[in-house]
Amino acid sequence: MSIDLYMWPFSPPSRAVLMLTKELNIKTNIKIIELCVGQHLQPEYLSVSPGGLVPAIDDNGYKLWESRAIMQYLCSKYGPDTQLYPKDLETRAEVDRxxxxxxxxxxxxxxxxFFSKFRSILTESTISLLKDNLKLVNQLIGDKTYLVDNxxxxxxxxLSASLSFLIYYNYDLTDxxxxxxxxISLSKLLPYFEEINGFTSDEANEIVSKMQKI
Structure with a gap:
């Protein structure tokens, strides 16, 4: 049995789900949806993900989008006893948080x-909110190797997939x-991390150039 995973390789949420399929050893048919050419807006894909969002899955007829919902679903179905999404109520609540x-x-x-490089959306408020949220996350991570329960x-x-954009675009993490x-620690602990998330800054900027032409 296998699932269809619709994804754009540069999308952090897509990469998060792909990493999970590696952890759970789920046989996966990867179907690339190229946002750079508008494939996510085509009727065929909208029948899977009505909002045109990536990633999405088709699990033998059951279609689901939103990466975090997909990850919770895949753990519940294909890894019910896995510690990736623990059964213990309080521990699971920490993961959900x-x-x-x-x-x-x-x-x-x-x-x-990313968006600020080809859309006029960047505001001082957005920059400030990013800094505030990074400050909180930095505090919560502390000296942990893993976010929950060691x-x-x-x-x-x-979270690591989301943070990858900061790495690709050389965001200053000094603070x-x-x-x-x-x-960095997690990237070394997971054998598939670099293969899935290892975009260079040049590759990231090339994708921006393609998006600017849409």
Whole structure:
């Protein structure tokens, strides 16, 4: 049995789900949706993800979008006993809290590092909100290797993928040393991390150039 994963390789939420399929050893048919040419707006894809968002999955007829919901679903179905999404209520709540924290943080990261390069959306308020959220996340990470309960969870996968945009676009993390240390540590602990997330700054800027032409 396999699932179809619709994704754009540069999309952090897409990469978070892809990393999870590696952890759970889920047989996955990867279907690339090229945002640079508008494939996410085509009727065929909108039948899977009505908002045109990536990633999305089709699990033998069951279609689901929103990366964090997908990760929770995949753990519940394909890894019900995995510590990636623990059964213990309080521990799972900690994972969920990090997922929601990441959900709040990522739009600010995306807007400041990526969208601002081809859309006129950057404001002082957005920059300030990004800094405030990074300060909080830096404080919460502290000296941890993993975000919850001293082992890998989907919270680590989701947050690390989101933070990757800061790395690609050389965002100054001097004021957030815990984030920088944690990200580098996790990238070395996960054998598939570099393969999935290892875009260079040049590659990231090339993608911006393509998006500018849309």
């Amino acid at each position: 990090w997922l929601y924290t990441d959900c709040t943080l990522f739009p600010f990261i995306r807007d400041v590092t 082992h890998l969870t989907i919270a680590d996968l989701s 957030y040393p815990n984030i920088s240390r944690w990200y």
